[in-house]
Amino acid sequence: MTETSGRWARLAAWFDTRLGLTYPLLRPAPRYSINPFYWLGALTVVAFLIQGVTGIMMMLYYVPSPADAFGSTQYIFQSVYYGRFLQTVHLYTAYAMIMLAFMHMMRSYFVSVYKKPREMMWVVGMVMGFVTLGFGFTGYLLPWTVVSKSATDVGIGIIDALPATISSFLSFLIVGAGGDATELLRFYDLHVVVLPAVLLVLLTVKMYMLEAHGVAEPTTGSPIEQRASRSLPIFPDVTIYLLGLAAMFGSAMLLISAIFPLSLPPMYTPQLAAQFTAQPDWYFLWIYQILKISAFEGSGLPVALGLVTLILVALLALPFIDKGSSRRIAERPIFVTIGLIFIAELFVLAYWGLESPGQVIATDDAAMILGAVALIVGTSSFALYTVFGQRGAPSPDSKEKVSKTQGKFATALAFVLLLSSGAMAIGASLNAIVRVVLYGTSASSLVQLGLSIGFLSVVAFSTVFLMYRMELAGASLKRRFDWLEIGWSANDSH
Amino acid sequence: MIPIRRIVTLLLVLQFVSTGYLWTVNGIGTTSEARFAVFLAVNLLSFSIVTYVYTHDKWEETISRGWILAAALGLALLLLSSLYFS
Numbered sequence: 001m002t003e004t005s006g007r008w009a010r011l012a013a014w015f016d017t018r019l020g021l022t023y024p025l026l027r028p029a030p031r032y033s034i035n036p037f038y039w040l041g042a043l044t045v046v047a048f049l050i051q052g053v054t055g056i057m058m059m060l061y062y063v064p065s066p067a068d069a070f071g072s073t074q075y076i077f078q079s080v081y082y083g084r085f086l087q088t089v090h091l092y093t094a095y096a097m098i099m100l101a102f103m104h105m106m107r108s109y110f111v112s113v114y115k116k117p118r119e120m121m122w123v124v125g126m127v128m129g130f131v132t133l134g135f136g137f138t139g140y141l142l143p144w145t146v147v148s149k150s151a152t153d154v155g156i157g158i159i160d161a162l163p164a165t166i167s168s169f170l171s172f173l174i175v176g177a178g179g180d181a182t183e184l185l186r187f188y189d190l191h192v193v194v195l196p197a198v199l200l201v202l203l204t205v206k207m208y209m210l211e212a213h214g215v216a217e218p219t220t221g222s223p224i225e226q227r228a229s230r231s232l233p234i235f236p237d238v239t240i241y242l243l244g245l246a247a248m249f250g251s252a253m254l255l256i257s258a259i260f261p262l263s264l265p266p267m268y269t270p271q272l273a274a275q276f277t278a279q280p281d282w283y284f285l286w287i288y289q290i291l292k293i294s295a296f297e298g299s300g301l302p303v304a305l306g307l308v309t310l311i312l313v314a315l316l317a318l319p320f321i322d323k324g325s326s327r328r329i330a331e332r333p334i335f336v337t338i339g340l341i342f343i344a345e346l347f348v349l350a351y352w353g354l355e356s357p358g359q360v361i362a363t364d365d366a367a368m369i370l371g372a373v374a375l376i377v378g379t380s381s382f383a384l385y386t387v388f389g390q391r392g393a394p395s396p397d398s399k400e401k402v403s404k405t406q407g408k409f410a411t412a413l414a415f416v417l418l419l420s421s422g423a424m425a426i427g428a429s430l431n432a433i434v435r436v437v438l439y440g441t442s443a444s445s446l447v448q449l450g451l452s453i454g455f456l457s458v459v460a461f462s463t464v465f466l467m468y469r470m471e472l473a474g475a476s477l478k479r480r481f482d483w484l485e486i487g488w489s490a491n492d493s494h
Numbered sequence: 495m496i497p498i499r500r501i502v503t504l505l506l507v508l509q510f511v512s513t514g515y516l517w518t519v520n521g522i523g524t525t526s527e528a529r530f531a532v533f534l535a536v537n538l539l540s541f542s543i544v545t546y547v548y549t550h551d552k553w554e555e556t557i558s559r560g561w562i563l564a565a566a567l568g569l570a571l572l573l574l575s576s577l578y579f580s
Binding site: 031034079081082084085089232237240241243244245247248250251252254255257258259261 | 521522524527528529530531532534535536538539541542543544545546548549552553572575579
């Protein structure tokens, strides 16, 4: 037994001395980084690798010409061994790659890892995110189905709204002048050659910067325990951890692929496309929905594109906008609230876009819904900050502190519910008033007005009541009202 | 005390058997492709548990009984779901 293990050890040592497996090329990782949230970027790379492997296998059969693209895709589906499986895994892993990149970005945003000295890591990461979206855009066209071609045509059509110099350059770059054949070939080249090469270069640059700066420390505010800050070698410890994480991710992808296998939509023909309402894939739905707002129709399209560009540029330049020194979530209420509103608006726009294909959205509807979302999320976030205080909740080291924290949480929750209800009540009341003004009084409009104002009054009274009781607990009231102190005893303040 | 060696041995046997089974699956058709995906997922999930046990044992940290049970349940569900695809 000992002799056998000694032989294995000698064999491992032989490989190690030749291949330099344990040579410390990469810096060790701190123990606190052994957490999936620290490796969302790595999981995005794993998704990219799966994309590479499945994509190369499909390239063996795929023909990038309008006449054969659909046929070759169908051939992969029906006649190639594991062909449908490959395509399904390729698609779902692409979705996962986009979602993981987004989660990685938002996690980096909330824990503000983009601050000095990691500003350029954020910028490079954002460009990598745009390249990932580019993969989605270019890959979507390749099966040449009515769904994919129609959606891509809508996307290409948007380019025309850009200033002439930019639009002619972009059109030349991605569409060319040879009609469908050139367009498909350009998309294919971008998808399988240009974008992977760009992504690999950017990945190398980002990895180099990661090696230079190391993993960002957690933002708990308390000193890191010695055990959590100890270093773990990248090989074998962290490598094996990452392989395990990647295996779990791969397992989830496979399971989803087994449960929801792809089916191929019909082939693109101009006749079929004329009967079809084009809609982009889910990751572009938020842009699609912005472009459908009636104020941005026609001549307003450049304004909408300018707005989307402004959002993306602001994200790109974030490290140079948020220059505060603190990285703690508890000490960054404005940026955290903006981040929460951003996520909420993206989800609302995407869902709305999914539910209203091809429909133009009235500007006042868009303003009301997007404004209400911003109001609800913003006020909820500020309510949480107000109740917990900007320093965050105290660390519960006793039963008393735990119950106080729970009490604060309950109060914050009540505030959030009241504010959400308040926003809805204000919206309903305004809607009822507008109806009365525009269409005159009717029984239904008066009932609606009465109910909404009644609801608003209940919410307003509950808010005042809650705030009064909070001040009562803090014993800082200048003037007191008996009718607001029903059931209150002096002991409650302790 | 968690019987680490037994768990790892069992998982390695499971991986060996499922890998063997993968070679026998016919690769054409939705059902057989789904079965292939499920058994490959079993393989990867059991590998993932082995890495969890290995790293935590090496770092002298507590191996969570809850995680092991959840992963075992996941494996059992995956194996059961393969019946659906047969």
